[in-house]
Amino acid sequence: MTTTGSVSTLDGNTFVVSDTAGDIDASPTEPNGLFSWDTRYLSRWILTLDGHRLNPLSTDDLHYFETRFFLVPGTGTVYVDATLSIIRRREVLDGFREELTILNHSATPVDLTLRLDASADFADLFEVKDHLKKKGTYYARIGDNLLLLGYERETYRRETLINTAASTHIDEHGDTAHTPAAAIDDQGITYTVHLGPHGSWTTELHVQCSLWGWAVNERVTARREAAHTRKDMEEDLHEWLSEAPKLECDWEPLKHTYRRSLTDLAALRFAPMTSGERTLPAAGLPWFMTMFGRDSILTSLQALPYAPSLAATTLAELGARQGSRVDDFRDEDPGKILHEMRYGELTAFEERPHSPYYGSADSTALFLILLDEYERWSGDTKLVRDLEYEARAALAWLDQYADLRGDGYVWYQTRNPDTGLENQCWKDSWDSISYTDGRLPGFPRATCELQGYAYDAMKRAARLARVVWNDPTLAERLDTEAADLKRRFNRDFWIEDRNYYALALDSDGTQVDALSSNIGHLLWSGIVERRRAHHIVEHLLGPRLYSGWGIRTLAEGEQRYNPVGYHVGTVWPFDNSFIAWGLRRYGYKNEAARVAAGILDAAEFFNGRLPEAFCGYDRSVTKYPVPYPTACSPQAWSTGTPLLLLGTMLGLQAVDDHLVVDPALPVGIGHLALLDVPGRWGHRDAYGRGRVQVRADDRLRKLRPQLSTLQTLVNRRENS
Amino acid sequence: MSDATADYFHSLAEHGRYPLLRATTGTIRFDLADNGHAEHWRVAIKHGHIDVSRGGEPADCVVHVAKSLFDGMITGRVNTMAAVLRGQINVEGELHLIVMLQRLFPGRPTTPAPATRRHPR
Numbered sequence: 001m002t003t004t005g006s007v008s009t010l011d012g013n014t015f016v017v018s019d020t021a022g023d024i025d026a027s028p029t030e031p032n033g034l035f036s037w038d039t040r041y042l043s044r045w046i047l048t049l050d051g052h053r054l055n056p057l058s059t060d061d062l063h064y065f066e067t068r069f070f071l072v073p074g075t076g077t078v079y080v081d082a083t084l085s086i087i088r089r090r091e092v093l094d095g096f097r098e099e100l101t102i103l104n105h106s107a108t109p110v111d112l113t114l115r116l117d118a119s120a121d122f123a124d125l126f127e128v129k130d131h132l133k134k135k136g137t138y139y140a141r142i143g144d145n146l147l148l149l150g151y152e153r154e155t156y157r158r159e160t161l162i163n164t165a166a167s168t169h170i171d172e173h174g175d176t177a178h179t180p181a182a183a184i185d186d187q188g189i190t191y192t193v194h195l196g197p198h199g200s201w202t203t204e205l206h207v208q209c210s211l212w213g214w215a216v217n218e219r220v221t222a223r224r225e226a227a228h229t230r231k232d233m234e235e236d237l238h239e240w241l242s243e244a245p246k247l248e249c250d251w252e253p254l255k256h257t258y259r260r261s262l263t264d265l266a267a268l269r270f271a272p273m274t275s276g277e278r279t280l281p282a283a284g285l286p287w288f289m290t291m292f293g294r295d296s297i298l299t300s301l302q303a304l305p306y307a308p309s310l311a312a313t314t315l316a317e318l319g320a321r322q323g324s325r326v327d328d329f330r331d332e333d334p335g336k337i338l339h340e341m342r343y344g345e346l347t348a349f350e351e352r353p354h355s356p357y358y359g360s361a362d363s364t365a366l367f368l369i370l371l372d373e374y375e376r377w378s379g380d381t382k383l384v385r386d387l388e389y390e391a392r393a394a395l396a397w398l399d400q401y402a403d404l405r406g407d408g409y410v411w412y413q414t415r416n417p418d419t420g421l422e423n424q425c426w427k428d429s430w431d432s433i434s435y436t437d438g439r440l441p442g443f444p445r446a447t448c449e450l451q452g453y454a455y456d457a458m459k460r461a462a463r464l465a466r467v468v469w470n471d472p473t474l475a476e477r478l479d480t481e482a483a484d485l486k487r488r489f490n491r492d493f494w495i496e497d498r499n500y501y502a503l504a505l506d507s508d509g510t511q512v513d514a515l516s517s518n519i520g521h522l523l524w525s526g527i528v529e530r531r532r533a534h535h536i537v538e539h540l541l542g543p544r545l546y547s548g549w550g551i552r553t554l555a556e557g558e559q560r561y562n563p564v565g566y567h568v569g570t571v572w573p574f575d576n577s578f579i580a581w582g583l584r585r586y587g588y589k590n591e592a593a594r595v596a597a598g599i600l601d602a603a604e605f606f607n608g609r610l611p612e613a614f615c616g617y618d619r620s621v622t623k624y625p626v627p628y629p630t631a632c633s634p635q636a637w638s639t640g641t642p643l644l645l646l647g648t649m650l651g652l653q654a655v656d657d658h659l660v661v662d663p664a665l666p667v668g669i670g671h672l673a674l675l676d677v678p679g680r681w682g683h684r685d686a687y688g689r690g691r692v693q694v695r696a697d698d699r700l701r702k703l704r705p706q707l708s709t710l711q712t713l714v715n716r717r718e719n720s
Numbered sequence: 721m722s723d724a725t726a727d728y729f730h731s732l733a734e735h736g737r738y739p740l741l742r743a744t745t746g747t748i749r750f751d752l753a754d755n756g757h758a759e760h761w762r763v764a765i766k767h768g769h770i771d772v773s774r775g776g777e778p779a780d781c782v783v784h785v786a787k788s789l790f791d792g793m794i795t796g797r798v799n800t801m802a803a804v805l806r807g808q809i810n811v812e813g814e815l816h817l818i819v820m821l822q823r824l825f826p827g828r829p830t831t832p833a834p835a836t837r838r839h840p841r
Binding site: 327330345347 | 740
């Protein structure tokens with residue numbers, strides 16, 4: 001169960017969000033329902049017994065795709081009849097399947113009316129999120145054991161098919177008998193149930209989502225290549241977990257967080273409509289179960305030492321959808337890597353530009369960074385050769401299209417002012433980029449981390465040009481341009497009297513002077529001059545940015561700072577994980593361990609599942625991390641965060657043909673090991689040991705944010 | 721009278737090689753409906769090389785679409801992916817082939833540019 005009292009069951013981009021009784025009762029603005037391809041196929045799915053709703057005793061998340069609800073009759077919190085129990089087992093598989101079982105625990109026979117209310121509003125997720133109204137018409141049809149709920153707008157049609165099956169009664173002697181079929185009306189399904197003494201009754205429902213209303217009225221409910229069974233899914237999850245490195249550690253919660261992360265990452269895998277079975281990480285539940293350039297790339301980076309196949313698919317799929325033309329509505333340019341793909345009604349009618357939308361100024365550079373990092377780990381030069389054309393197109397985009405002011409920086413300004421994104425960096429809410437005094441800069445804008453990514457992308461592409469593409473001329477040019485960018489950046493973004501880099505440049509080149517977490521990404525990119533790194537580290541771990549749990553998106557004291565503001569004061573776990581990587585890159589091992597410790601401590605409070613963001617309150621004030629109200633969970637790059645933090649604590653690096661391990665563990669972790677880390681070296685183990693003996697009561701008192709001086713012991717073992 | 725559809729297919733074949741499609745191989749047949757009769761065009765893609773012919777032979781991907789809508793697709797007024805999602809285009813077979821080919825279609829015609837836009841170096 002999650003902290004919000006909702007239960008999510010999912011498979012790819014089909015998912016059910018219900019309450020703890022298994023009921024869906026969506027208000028227009030609640031993200032409850034059965035969703036598939038960004039459309040809500042069930043907005044009401046309520047089980048009643050003799051007209052009363054049921055009370056949950058417990059909820060089991062058996063797998064991410066299967067949940068079991070144990071229910072009893074009752075009103076409010078008071079049981080009225082504990083002699084009956086109802087088990088509702090739901091699995092998301094080709095739509096979803098639900099098995100209902102009623103058990104009679106008494107010696108007295110009973111007659112019951114079981115009812116499922118069903119309706120579908122076919123809301124596009126954007127409509128749910130932005131509170132919009134529908135433009136089409138609804139219909140319902142009743143067939144043989146079938147309730148069909150439909151929605152039509154011109155040629156657009158979506159249908160929910162609810163199939164009922166025979167129900168069965170088993171008496172106290174174990175004898176089986178079929179019972180009357182369900183009565184179907186256009187608002188639901190009613191079962192008349194006679195239960196003998198100690199008898200049980202059971203039935204099944206199958207709810208399918210019709211994917212597309214074709215022009216010729218052909219109904220498509222499941223893709224041929226996606227059809228799979230529950231057994232397939234269990235085996236797939238088992239294989240996924242067994243292929244990942246094993247974690248050994250003397251800190252139990254970390255083991256739990258690790259397993260949770262791997263499982264959630266499996267759940268968030270998603271096959272775009274046209275990719276067959278190849279999967280890449282979708283961004284997050286419930287709003288973002290789709291392909292995002294930035295999110296898919298950053299998650300793949302976090303997961304490289306654990307599940308390198310995600311990176312390969314992400315690169316191939318984003319490459320196949322790379323921008324090929326100028327399209328202002330979609331902010332598309334040749335060579336640009338997409339921002340977001342959507343399949344719902346508003347996209348279908350071009351009321352939203354997501355078919356796909358290209359409004360992100362960082363995904364193109366990040367694509368190149370992932371390509372290089374992937375090769376360093378996997379040694380898969382074939383993919384790098386296959387994507388040479390796309391990589392060159394990405395470089396050309398950075399050089400020509402991204403440079404809106406012609407001064408050698410990456411700038412953004414949407415060409416779709418109605419439905420495009422104002423801020424095309426990872427902090428994409430409207431107020432995320434501001435001056436210290438709260439003013440918002442004009443457009444175009446050049447945020448600092450975009451320049452860092454561009455620098456890193458050029459350096460990495462230069463390496464690939466040298467070792468894979470056999471083009472030393474390109475390599476030399478990229479190295480020269482990168483060095484020039486670093487020099488200019490350190491001149492134009494550095495705020496002399498504050499000792500940090502400006503958050504952005506305004507359209508006229510003025511420094512946007514707020515102190516933000518963005519400066520941490522600059523460490524990750526390597527664009528920070530070494531002599532300045534210590535200033536950046538002091539700011540990142542200073543009281544204005546560091547909350548005790550993590551580094552805030554915007555520093556305390558900035559005019560727009562708000563500990564509950566989406567990108568203006570909350571702590572984002574993924575942000576911290578990349579900053580920790582950056583701290584390692586500049587040799588700040590202990591500071592990286594401190595950031596890792598804070599975030600992993602927070603994870604413990606979220607039962608191992610870090611949310612998208614939590615509030616920026618000081619740790620000494622709240623004692624526990626306060627979740628951000630509407631944050632996505634699980635969310636891909638938060639799910640990937642513990643994985644990357646494990647890597648930064650162990651100091652994992654792929655160097656030539658070797659896995660380099662250089663651990664620096666936070667106090668509270670005595671030993672840490674990742675066994676069978678896959679890569680171009682085959683499989684290798686990484687060990688880290690803290691010098692300080694950890695006592696159990698220290699751990700209970702959570703004495704971990706401060707670090708002792710560490711002496712690390714490195715063990716490596718080569719597997720055959 | 722010039723026929724936009726025929727012109728488009730001819731120019732598609734004339735250019736011949738498309739690096740965007742160099743990893744793509746397969747045939748697409750367009751069945752263009754126009755006042756009750758259908759026009760068939762076959763586009764054969766082989767590692768980025770495109771051949772165009774007329775005819776109704778089987779293909780890996782068959783795209784049924786009104787001729788007027790197709791003209792919108794090849795001029796950028798209609799986004800192919802969106803039209804598929806709203807059921808105006810019926811695709812049978814391998815959807816990824818049309819997804820790849822439509823990248824050659826132009827984007828939505830541009831609106832007047834703001835003053836600050838794009839100064840290539």
